Amino acid sequence: MGLSPVISSVISLTLGMSMFAVMQMFKQQLAATEYMTILGGLLGSMVFMFVLTGVSNLETSLFGSGFQTKLLPEVAFCLAMAMFASGLIHRVCVTTCKSLLVDENECNVKVNSCTVDSINTNNLHVSKAKPSEKIVLNNPVIENSDTNCISENKCKLDILSLNCCGINKRLQYPEFCELLYDHDIICLQETKTDDLDTINLPGFIFHMKNRQKYGKKSGGIILAYKEKLNNYLELLETDSKYTFWFKLSSVFSKIDEDVVFGIVYIPPENSVYHQPDTFDQVENEIRSFSQNFKYICLLGDFNGRTADEPDYFEIETHEHEQDFSEFIQDNLNCLETLNIDRKRKSMDTVKNRSGQKLLELCKGNDLFIVNGRFGDDKHESGKLTCKNTSVIDYCSCTYDFLKEKGL
Numbered sequence: 182m183g184l185s186p187v188i189s190s191v192i193s194l195t196l197g198m199s200m201f202a203v204m205q206m207f208k209q210q211l212a213a214t215e216y217m218t219i220l221g222g223l224l225g226s227m228v229f230m231f232v233l234t235g236v237s238n239l240e241t242s243l244f245g246s247g248f249q250t251k252l253l254p255e256v257a258f259c260l261a262m263a264m265f266a267s268g269l270i271h272r273v274c275v276t277t278c279k280s281l282l283v284d285e286n287e288c289n290v291k292v293n294s295c296t297v298d299s300i301n302t303n304n305l306h307v308s309k310a311k312p313s314e315k316i317v318l319n320n321p322v323i324e325n326s327d328t329n330c331i332s333e334n335k336c337k338l339d340i341l342s343l344n345c346c347g348i349n350k351r352l353q354y355p356e357f358c359e360l361l362y363d364h365d366i367i368c369l370q371e372t373k374t375d376d377l378d379t380i381n382l383p384g385f386i387f388h389m390k391n392r393q394k395y396g397k398k399s400g401g402i403i404l405a406y407k408e409k410l411n412n413y414l415e416l417l418e419t420d421s422k423y424t425f426w427f428k429l430s431s432v433f434s435k436i437d438e439d440v441v442f443g444i445v446y447i448p449p450e451n452s453v454y455h456q457p458d459t460f461d462q463v464e465n466e467i468r469s470f471s472q473n474f475k476y477i478c479l480l481g482d483f484n485g486r487t488a489d490e491p492d493y494f495e496i497e498t499h500e501h502e503q504d505f506s507e508f509i510q511d512n513l514n515c516l517e518t519l520n521i522d523r524k525r526k527s528m529d530t531v532k533n534r535s536g537q538k539l540l541e542l543c544k545g546n547d548l549f550i551v552n553g554r555f556g557d558d559k560h561e562s563g564k565l566t567c568k569n570t571s572v573i574d575y576c577s578c579t580y581d582f583l584k585e586k587g588l
């Protein structure tokens with residue numbers, strides 16, 4: 182004997198809600214691996230089946246046995262509920278759920294594909310070509326120069342550093358894609374990706390350093406570069422969660438040694454991911470690399486506000502004391518020979534703890550902050566890089582790199 186529509190409706194809706202609750206209870210486990218996300222999509226399709234059965238039987242009990250459930254609104258509503266339940270786990274669960282319900286032939290686990298028909302030149306362009314290169318710092322972009330070989334000993338390379346605050350949603354905008362295509366190397370911070378994400382931008386190779394997930398996706402660093410550079414770039418594996426290191430071959434840069442770049446993302450001071458030894462980890466790796474490389478460049482989001490305070494040691498001498506500053510501050514004194522101001526400019530007048538640690542990092546490792554010292558950023562008093570309220574995104578280089586490349 183079959184159940185009455187009322188009882189069937191109550192049982193089906195109860196099972197649907199129970200399935201939804203189970204999915205939420207085991208949310209982290211279902212999002213942990215690729216196969217578990219597929220299971221999450223299967224559970225989402227079961228939510229659809231139970232809810233649709235419950236709604237259908239409820240309507241039958243209310244309007245009679247001749248009433249039929251239609252595509253709109255009942256089926257569409259139940260499908261939206263199932264996909265919502267799946268989406269709370271992982272977007273791959275949504276894809277799997279949809280594939281099971283509408284009988285798609287294949288399930289694409291792909292984040293975004295972005296193509297650009299025409300690429301326009303931006304005012305974010307940085308030129309090199311001569312020993313007197315120029316670096317332009319545009320909010321919130323810190324661009325560096327150096328590559329696309331123009332002649333045998335002249336190269337031009339455009340590097341973009343940007344806190345994208347979630348790359349997946351940014352790739353939906355053609356303007357963002359055009360910005361990426363205008364550069365050779367792309368250093369992105371706070372990408373909000375995990376190991377299941379696949380970023381596809383034709384002509385580029387992507388490498389991700391994802392944050393271990395404790396809930397929703399956050400943090401993360403991405404290095405992307407044009408395929409033509411594949412033979413000249415090498416990833417450098419380290420233990421730090423805050424820096425993604427890579428090396429540019431001297432064969433390509435046409436200088437005497439390889440250049441080491443570090444993409445940095447330091448969590449805000451009030452973040453649960455911020456640790457007291459965050460900057461110490463970065464500094465330890467800088468010192469390790471400096472034993473073998475003299476050309477080092479850091480760029481990224483440090484979440485540190487430094488105002489316009491010096492990133493070098495200031496030595497005071499008294500009237501009757503011998504002045505040794507010319508020996509101790511050799512690199513600092515030599516900045517003037519490169520036409521680089523000792524005093525950098527900044528429109529941000531605030532300094533926080535992370536900013537103080539960044540200044541100490543620079544002082545202890547022979548690094549000079551590029552912001553407020555070069556190009557338009559120098560003449561416009563050090564542009565703000567975050568919501569037009571602060572400077573927290575930086576590019577800093579060793580003196581040897583500044584001297585060699587003459588940014």
